[in-house]
Amino acid sequence: MTEDSRALATEKEARDIAESARETEWEHQSFARELFLGRFRPDLIHPHPPADEAEEARAKPFMTKLKAFIDKVDSAEIDRTGEIPESLVQELRDMGAFGIKIPKEYGGLGLSQMSYIRAMELVTSKDGSLVALLSASQSIGVPQPLKLFGTEDQKKRFFPRLAKGAISAFALTEVDAGSDPANMRTTATPTDDGEHFLLNGEKLWCTNGTRAELFVVMARTPDKQIDGKGVRQITAFIVDASMPGVEVVHRLRFMGLKAIENGVIRFTNVKVPRENILWGEGKGLKLALVTLNTGRLTLPAGAAGAGKAMLRISRKWANERVQWGQPIGKHEAVAQMIARMAANTFAMEAVAELATALYERGNYDIRLEAAIAKLWNTEAGWRIIDDTLQIRGGRGYETAESLARRGEAAIPVERAMRDYRINLIFEGSSEIMRLFIAREAVDHHFRMAFDIVKPESTMKERLTAMAKSTPFYLSWYPTRWVSTGQLRTYGDFGKLATHMRYLERTTRHLGRAIFHAMVRYGPKLERKQAVLFRAVDIGAELFAMSASCSRAHMLAAKGRKEAIALADTFCREARIRIADHFRNLYGPNDENLYRLAMSVLRGEHAWLEQGIAAENSEMGLREPVEASPVPVGGEPSKMPDSEALAGVH
Numbered sequence: 192m193t194e195d196s197r198a199l200a201t202e203k204e205a206r207d208i209a210e211s212a213r214e215t216e217w218e219h220q221s222f223a224r225e226l227f228l229g230r231f232r233p234d235l236i237h238p239h240p241p242a243d244e245a246e247e248a249r250a251k252p253f254m255t256k257l258k259a260f261i262d263k264v265d266s267a268e269i270d271r272t273g274e275i276p277e278s279l280v281q282e283l284r285d286m287g288a289f290g291i292k293i294p295k296e297y298g299g300l301g302l303s304q305m306s307y308i309r310a311m312e313l314v315t316s317k318d319g320s321l322v323a324l325l326s327a328s329q330s331i332g333v334p335q336p337l338k339l340f341g342t343e344d345q346k347k348r349f350f351p352r353l354a355k356g357a358i359s360a361f362a363l364t365e366v367d368a369g370s371d372p373a374n375m376r377t378t379a380t381p382t383d384d385g386e387h388f389l390l391n392g393e394k395l396w397c398t399n400g401t402r403a404e405l406f407v408v409m410a411r412t413p414d415k416q417i418d419g420k421g422v423r424q425i426t427a428f429i430v431d432a433s434m435p436g437v438e439v440v441h442r443l444r445f446m447g448l449k450a451i452e453n454g455v456i457r458f459t460n461v462k463v464p465r466e467n468i469l470w471g472e473g474k475g476l477k478l479a480l481v482t483l484n485t486g487r488l489t490l491p492a493g494a495a496g497a498g499k500a501m502l503r504i505s506r507k508w509a510n511e512r513v514q515w516g517q518p519i520g521k522h523e524a525v526a527q528m529i530a531r532m533a534a535n536t537f538a539m540e541a542v543a544e545l546a547t548a549l550y551e552r553g554n555y556d557i558r559l560e561a562a563i564a565k566l567w568n569t570e571a572g573w574r575i576i577d578d579t580l581q582i583r584g585g586r587g588y589e590t591a592e593s594l595a596r597r598g599e600a601a602i603p604v605e606r607a608m609r610d611y612r613i614n615l616i617f618e619g620s621s622e623i624m625r626l627f628i629a630r631e632a633v634d635h636h637f638r639m640a641f642d643i644v645k646p647e648s649t650m651k652e653r654l655t656a657m658a659k660s661t662p663f664y665l666s667w668y669p670t671r672w673v674s675t676g677q678l679r680t681y682g683d684f685g686k687l688a689t690h691m692r693y694l695e696r697t698t699r700h701l702g703r704a705i706f707h708a709m710v711r712y713g714p715k716l717e718r719k720q721a722v723l724f725r726a727v728d729i730g731a732e733l734f735a736m737s738a739s740c741s742r743a744h745m746l747a748a749k750g751r752k753e754a755i756a757l758a759d760t761f762c763r764e765a766r767i768r769i770a771d772h773f774r775n776l777y778g779p780n781d782e783n784l785y786r787l788a789m790s791v792l793r794g795e796h797a798w799l800e801q802g803i804a805a806e807n808s809e810m811g812l813r814e815p816v817e818a819s820p821v822p823v824g825g826e827p828s829k830m831p832d833s834e835a836l837a838g839v840h
């Protein structure tokens with residue numbers, strides 16, 4: 192370990208670590224990648240991959256058991272006590288719920304990713320703590336990286352235990368390593384004989400950590416010497432909770448997910464055999480990133496499940512509750528919320544299922560679609576919960592227990608809101624997801640033209656870059672203005688054809704806009720988060736529109752014609768949001784906002800915080816820590832490549 196292992200990584204170190212873990216090549220196609228390049232390729236997603244009926248039949252017995260289980264679970268009690276009774280965990284084990292995707296030959300149910308996300312959607316619609324237990328185990332815990340990167344020996348050792356219900360956890364986050372894993376301090380030092388590693392460090396917020404039998408732990412292994420310089424290495428280990436030196440230090444409690452089994456886990460000289468390394472030394476972050484490409488497909492489905500549950504609550508209440516002589520659903524303000532809720536829930540399911548179906552079809556690079564699905568669905572779901580609370584009025588804010596005590600239906604919107612909020616933070620916060628998507632969105636241009644616009648480029652580098660990029664831009668740029676070939680009318684989309692034509696036009700517009708932003712800012716674009724994030728949001732909306740049109744087309748062909756109205760409404764709304772983002776792409780107020788933020792951070796407006804209670808006046812709050820001075824002024828932070836993988840958990 193180097194002497195600097197306790198120092199925080201510099202911006203450059205964080206970027207280098209992340210960049211080395213980033214998947215740089217695009218072996219397979221991606222609709223979303225094309226979209227950011229201004230190329231609308233519906234052929235990559237449409238016709239919507241058909242349902243796998245054989246898989247659905249295989250999954251049915253399990254889904255039936257899970258549905259019966261979830262319908263009878265007392266989620267109010269779980270929330271109140273902050274505990275999931277062992278009997279419930281055992282029932283889940285007995286039905287195979289911890290081994291949904293583990294291949295049958297190792298004792299798992301051997302079901303597909305689609306079946307898995309549908310199971311998680313079902314559980315999310317009722318109980319956040321239970322879904323955290325199941326999903327931390329299977330989306331990011333040991334089974335997923337084991338399936339992707341495990342050796343045959345590792346699979347034989349661990350899969351059967353996991354399939355029987357050994358709970359697992361994923362331990363990456365530390366006090367100083369949240370979104371930025373470069374600050375990781377947990378170390379794994381090889382023993383003299385090289386057969387083992389001694390693991391030392393402390394992991395924070397580890398979901399399932401307090402109950403897990405097996406962990407995937409990310410730790411720093413000795414630096415690799417590259418060009419005479421030490422480069423930080425992060426490696427993934429499978430760690431058994433029974434190994435001496437593994438200790439649960441605290442069980443952590445949160446605003447929601449009251450029964451989540453989350454803790455601070457300490458490792459003191461834990462002797463981990465070399466054969467427990469997953470994939471290879473130094474490949475830990477890349478492993479986390481690749482694991483998360485599929486792991487991230489779960490939250491979008493959960494968000495859709497939450498959306499459906501909220502829609503049902505809102506629909507019933509808006510019909511039932513009469514104020515000012517009308518059911519509240521008939522007042523236009525509430526009606527608008529209901530319409531958007533239904534349209535967005537439809538779009539969320541379309542996004543989650545399309546991304547998963549593309550993953551299952553194979554030969555498809557899912558990384559951007561998964562990130563968009565995580566970002567877009569979790570944010571759309573949050574707005575739906577907020578609207579549901581508003582529609583329920585005072586009852587939305589009241590706890591279900593209190594409602595029941597005075598004889599009203601125990602509708603848990605307050606709990607749903609508490610449980611849901613974390614979805615915008617873990618497995619890659621919304622900001623980190625936008626950075627990740629932006630990094631890929633501009634990658635092609637940066638590779639092609641970065642050396643031309645970079646101030647420190649030599650004339651030779653500039654000329655080489657121009658020679659490389661000119662042929663591409665000569666054909667690419669003009670065709671981002673006018674379509675080549677015949678304009679498609681998309682007649683088979685009926686009422687949605689207009690949106691398909693819009694998608695084609697607007698995708699070209701997005702491609703141009705990103706290119707123009709690069710020409711305008713050059714390398715400084717990396718620091719223009721606000722501009723990049725608007726471009727990302729346009730791309731995410733275009734993806735959600737495409738998914739909705741394709742899904743509605745498929746459903747209408749099967750007789751579910753009502754889907755067209757939902758997709759149409761969703762697209763109309765998305766178009767308004769997109770127009771708004773384009774109009775404000777360069778954010779006329781961005782610079783002013785940044786300046787003001789810096790001045791706030793320097794304390795120049797601390798006077799505004801007068802007239803409030805003392806900072807440490809709450810019982811048990813420790814003394815306030817003097818904030819370290821913020822380096823103010825200068826430029827905003829760069830688009831850290833680390834964000835491509837940070838917050839991967």
Ligand SMILES: Cc1cc2nc3c(=O)[nH]c(=O)nc-3n(C[C@H](O)[C@H](O)[C@H](O)COP(=O)(O)OP(=O)(O)OC[C@H]3O[C@@H](n4cnc5c(N)ncnc54)[C@H](O)[C@@H]3O)c2cc1C
Binds near residue numbers: 618
């Ligand atoms: C209930 C719960 C369960 C969790 N489960 C797990 C788990 O099982 N395993 C695990 O390893 N971790 C887990 N985590 C940790 C979780 O993934 C992190 O909280 C998350 O990665 C964010 O890290 P942070 O909280 O330290 O935020 P920070 O990284 O400190 O970020 C704070 C804020 O700054 C923003 N931000 C940070 N960097 C940038 C940037 N470059 N540009 C713009 N904005 C930025 C972030 O988006 C965020 O809004 C869990 C956390 C919670 C609360």
